[in-house]
Amino acid sequence: MQIALVGIGKIAVDQHVPSIAASPDWELAATVSRHGTVEGVAAYTQLSEMLDAHPEIRVVSLCVPPVPRFALAAEAIRAGRHVMLEKPPGATLSECHTLEALARQHRVTLYASWHSREAAMVPAAKAWLADKKLTRFTVTWKEDVRRWHPGQAWIWQPGGLGVFDPGINALSIVTEILPDPIHLTAATLEVPENCQAPIGAQLAFAHPTAQVDMVFDWRQTGDQTWEIEAETTQGTLKLLDGGARLQIDGSEQGEDADALKGEYPRLYANLARLVARGEIDMDLAPMRHVADAFTLGHRSLTEPFHE
Template identity: 65%
Template sequence: MKIALVGIGKIALDQHVPALAASPDWELAATVSRNGAVDGVEAWRDLDAMLEARSDIRVVSLCLPPVPRFDYAMKALQAGRYVMLEKPPGATLSECALLERAAHDLQLGIFATWHSREAAMVAPAKAWLADKTITSGRITWREDVRKWHPGQDWVFEPGGMGVFDPGINALSILTEILPRPVHLRAATLEFPENRQTPIAAHLHLSNGIEADFDWRQEGPQTWSIELETDHGTLALHDGGARLVIDGAVSAAPDATLSGEYPRLYARMAELVRAGQSDMDLSPMVLVADAFTLGRRVTAAPFHF
């Protein structure tokens, strides 16, 4: 199937392009970007022009920042294309609901992707927890914004989500593996005095689960979820690549991210063939609740 990739930045080049190149399901037939391109692939600067000229392209994958994504997704749907959304699927819950409704009304499909759910040990963790009761937990998700979003000021603008850009990855795993839903009880959000979105956050969730997100960690990055249950302890480390259950370690044979995007594109192919959508917004609900309930504190200015 032919697919167009919209928004050719770091995540597109590092993850989407290699995943598509290795897939038996997809042909990357076009890109749309004001600043980037992929060697050997037809490049466009305008989505409308591409949609009009390339009726053979059945699917559009959007790697844009969250704020402009809604308009692009709606245009693609109205042009009769299936749509794949990089996480988070939008800037607001209401626009995500509108996109899902539009896809349904147009008899198309839309996919809100959560790449961290595709980490190798997430499914085994979910299976082990299925009959357990969670008694407490700790999420530690700390990384360096300068490494992952170098000079990208949009992450600190309204709609950019700040530290929840990586933090939502942890919440996507949590909402996938827990046998029952959780909800937010309270939050503290640290906003640099010169920025519009938080650089750190602490969440108090039900079932005694605490989450610590920070975008200022240099050196080794930390992506861990540890859960106490009525039948032992489970921990996911390295973003879901390593699973520890009561001291017994299971680890993915490959790098943390190497299998995530190939699995997302395999799932997208399934959805297109079945004419279905997958728009689970539960991680985004928790982030929205954090902005609603969160106590705001001021942190030192941040500069790239």
């Protein structure tokens, strides 16, 4: 199937373009971007121009920042195209619900993709936890914003999410592997004096049997930390390297894998199945927790951020 990629920035170049190129399901047939292009692929600066020029391209993958994404997604859906949304699927929950209703009205596929759920050991972690009684659950998600988001000023503006841009990756895994639902009870958001979005967050959640705490931080230097630990009455599980590695009671499960390898190829395989079946996947559970943090969180000003 032919697909168009909208927004040729770092994540598109690093993940989407190579994943599409390696896929047996997809052919990158057009791009839409104000600045970026892909060699040998038809390039446009406006989505409307691409839609008019290529009625044969039935699928659009959106890699633009969250705030402008709604208008582009709605335009593509109204043109009868299937749409894949980078995470988070939008700037607000309400606009995501609107997009889903619009997709159902126009009978097209809409896919809210969560790439961290596709990490190698997430399914195994979910299976192991399914019949366990949880007593304590901790998430430590610390990385270097300068390394992963160089020059991306939009992440510090309203709708950019700040540290919840990576933090929502952790939440996407948590909401996939936990058999019982959780909800936020308290949060502290550390906001740089010159920014609108947090650079750090400490979160506490209610759970039927366990204490659940999470720490997100965008100031980590050196080794990056993407860890989830679940203590149960039958042992302890650790998901390491963003879900690429799994330990049960200290014993490594499966083979070591690159933390990012395979996630985006699996997203595009999921998209192909959804389009073939005419289905919609708009799970917004990770985004609900982020919205709750912004609603309930205590804001604490911290030193200005300068790249």
